[in-house]
Each structure stands twice: as structure tokens, then as C-alpha cells.
Amino acid sequence: MSAGAPRRIAYTGEQSRRGYHMTKLFASLTDPAARAAFKADPDGAMRAAGFSDAEIALVHAREFNALLERGVAIYALGKAGRALGFTLVDAGARMRGETVEAFLASRPLALGTAVRG
């Protein structure tokens, strides 16, 4: 749990325009044909969508915070994860800078104290 207001990137028009090409490709992965093409050749699909070499490298390095700062929408990143094989929790732990095990250990259910009300 975090104390105080969480740090966040508001997904504004400016932010969405910055990463439009990346969000567009990842959001398109709801289409089975686009998904198959992306899975078969992720780099080719990303290049065709206008990703720079640096952006492609960030995807491979799973530098999710950097991708979000560059305007990828979080729900689009989730679709990239479904295609590339990382889960929301995998991505979340990475964004927090900790292991998945450490993250899960910090969760209320893991501690047996999930909040009811």
C-alpha cells in the first residue's frame, strides 16, 4: 500500500498523441489477424507501426514506465502483454521496481488480512 496520493501519469490528449502509434498497435491486438502478425514478428509489426528503434528496445527490455511516459496507454500495454507473455502483475512488479514474489508478498490477501466491509 502506498501512503498519500499515488504517483501517476494522467492520460491526456498530449500524452495520447505522444504515444499514439504505440497505443494504436497494441490496442489493435484485439483483432486475431493483427495479433497473429504481431506474435509472428513483433519487431516487424512495431517498425511498420512507426516505432523507433529506441521504442522497440524499450518493449524488449520491458521498460514499462518509460513506455508509459512516452504515451502508451496502460490498457494497450496490457494487450501487448497478452501477446508477448507478461501478465499485469508481471508488468506491475516491474514498474514498482521489485520482483513479482516481493509484490505478491505485499498484498493483503497474501498476508491474510484482505479488507472486508
Added chain:
Amino acid sequence: MAGRIVGAIGSSHAPSISFAWDAGHRDRAEWKPFFDAYEPVKAWLKGLAPDVLLVVYNDHFNRFKLDAYPTFALGCADRYPVADEGSGPRALPEVPGHAALSWHLARSLVADEFDPALCQELALDHGVMCILPLLDDPPWTMKVIPLAANVVLHPLPTARRCWKLGEALARGVASFPDDTRVVVMATGGLSHQLHGPDFGFVNPEWDLEFLDRLERDPESLLALTHDDYMDRGGAEGVEVILWLAMRGALSGRPFKRVHRHYWAPMLTGYGLIALEPT
């Protein structure tokens, strides 16, 4: 004879609910308290026998992409497919709609100065479809009218705008000439944040306060800004403003609370509330 709102529901949504349901994990320790909480609401709904479930929810780039992003979008079809969200189709049948009431609501809303996109093709994502199987059994007995709202791409509609949308929906239902029983449901929230170094932020204290105020003092929630909501409930938790549309649909009407549940085990404060006009 007229349309009538016979119940109102607020519920969280999450893709993991769909995964857990589809994988048959409802009796696992990490999910059982969540799924069990829907049983009383499902039984209550069966007794209410609504014709229509009018769902105010948000899509997650499954139907609406950045090329054209509507602030409000109303389903106006007789059937809605279940969206492929990126992992293939779910084993759920398409959902019946109620086009006559949808088009009546479209006319009523626009006359009331709400101008939704009118959708004759609207694949429903987990904003609707992670919850529907918990409230109804396929083949679905309730018809669904989906109303998607933008809580993803700023600028978002204000909390007060969502409340007014609910009031306008209630006027639209009440002016529908055919005897039709409607339950209004909003999905989203409660607190959660899915991005950045504070991924996993959950604020149960605020969620419980929100549920209290939603029921007893909803107008106190209308002046809160999106930043107020995101400070308290996380960036993605701003979805909770959609609950004000549900509550606004009961504006000025006495009601009783039928059910309330809260469970914050992991990434999201899961809230559930059911209200019945008296």
C-alpha cells in the same frame, strides 16, 4: 404503463474476474469471497425479474480505440457480441439488447442535452461481461443496454455530469411507453492504480467512505474533481464516477439497500452495492 427503474447496482469490474470465472476458480480462497458476494444480488434480481439491465461502464480499447473516442456511447442494437480483449473469444453467448428502449433513450437523452454516440455494433468487454455471468445465467434472461463512458482519455466527464446522466436516464426510462422493468448498473472502481511505481495502490478507507456517501450523501461527491478521485482512489480508480450515474438514476426517490460488500485482496478494492426503490 411505463418504463420503471426497479433496482440499481454498483459493481467493480476487472479482467481478472473474467479469467477467474472462465478458469473455474470461483471456489479458490482468493476468489470465493468475491464470487459469493454476488449470489444474494443474483437471487434478488431473479425476484425482481427485470426486462432490461442498463449498464453504465467503460470500455478498455476493446471497442473504442484512440482514432475516435466518445465521451458517452449508447448501445442501440438488438444484440451485442462479447469482445475479444486480446486473448481470444470467451465461451459466452452474445447478449440480447432492447433496441426499442435504446432508441427511446437516445431521443430522450439528446432532447435532454446529452449527446451520446449511437452504436449499432458494440462488442462488450469485461466492463459488462465480467459481471453479467455473476448475475444471470446464459442464455441470458435480461436484455442489456450498454452505455459506455470515457474514463480513460482526459478530459473526462465530471462527476456531476455522470450524476446528471443518471437523472436523464431515469427520465428516459420513465417516459418509455411500454411497461418495462429496468435495473440500472454501473461498473468500475473502486480504488486501484495499474501503472507506474505506485502500481497496486488501493485505499480501502476511501472506498468504504465512498460507499457510505454514495448511499446517504451522494451530492457531496459531485464537486470532487478527477484529481480528488485519483488522489484518493488511484488513477484508474477514477472509474468510480460512473457509480454516480447509477445513483443519479435514483435521485429523489426513496430506496432501501439490499446488499453491500467490499473486498480488497490484491489490486483493486472490489465494491458491490444493490439498491431497490421503495
